[in-house]
Amino acid sequence: MDLRGALPPTLSYAVVVIAQSPDETLVAVGVVGRAFAGRGAMKARIIATEPWKLFRAGQPVWLSNEGGDSDRFTVQRASGHGHGHPISLYLDEVTSREQAEVLKGRKVLLARKDLPPLGKGEFFLFDAVGAVVRDLDGEVLGEVSDVLDHVTVVNAIVFGPGGKLIVPITDVDVLVSFDLARREMVVDRFAFDDGYLGR
Numbered sequence: 092m093d094l095r096g097a098l099p100p101t102l103s104y105a106v107v108v109i110a111q112s113p114d115e116t117l118v119a120v121g122v123v124g125r126a127f128a129g130r131g132a133m134k135a136r137i138i139a140t141e142p143w144k145l146f147r148a149g150q151p152v153w154l155s156n157e158g159g160d161s162d163r164f165t166v167q168r169a170s171g172h173g174h175g176h177p178i179s180l181y182l183d184e185v186t187s188r189e190q191a192e193v194l195k196g197r198k199v200l201l202a203r204k205d206l207p208p209l210g211k212g213e214f215f216l217f218d219a220v221g222a223v224v225r226d227l228d229g230e231v232l233g234e235v236s237d238v239l240d241h242v243t244v245v246n247a248i249v250f251g252p253g254g255k256l257i258v259p260i261t262d263v264d265v266l267v268s269f270d271l272a273r274r275e276m277v278v279d280r281f282a283f284d285d286g287y288l289g290r
Contacts, residue, residue: 117153117161117200118217120145124177126191133191134177135199138240143171143178145201152182153200161200214271216245216260224249224258226280227267232256235276247276259283 121137139145146152146169153161164182171178180199185191206215216238224232224247233251238260249256260266264282269275 116203118203118206119155119198119200121199123154123180123194123197123199125195126188127179129188131182131185131187131191133180133182133185133194135180136177137171137199141171143169145169145206146178146180150205151202154194154197155200156197214269218271219247219260219269219276222269222274222276224251224256224276224278226278232278232280 120139121135121142124134124136126133135142137143137145146166148166148168150166152164152166154164155161164184167181167183169178169180185194209215219235219238222235224235226232231251232253233249233256235247236250237248239246239248244259245261247258247260249258258265258278260276260278262283265278267277267279269277
């Protein structure tokens, strides 16, 4: 389903931030866009292969401003057309275009417990953040600091002794394994372009 990687990874998620509220672990899945039509409808760019499937009627959603303060809302419904396209999002508490315009630019946060279940050999790509990356010989290349979704490829940003390394982890020839319990990723260093290495 949405927001997951697999071995081989087939779907994608880009980390924006992981936040904490008093009673939930929240994961940022996108950002609110422009208001449209009436009745509080808004566009939202959600980073997932089928983004509208992350939202169900009655589900809580948090919208966070630049200062990190979050307000809780309730999903009325969501619809969309696929990965890379904004969804239409309707919230019970937002009933006018003016209210929707005020929310433009806020990050969309979901409770981690509300994300879809994982299958065997799958993992959420944001869980790769903080993982140690090794090559096939066991040499440490660095640690994942972020994961960026470019629609056609998902890159792990790795910082280590050799500098910055951009690893295309949705390339089945590159990502060999990811052990979530050990927080360790193994990649084939020679399966991607040396040009990805920066100092």
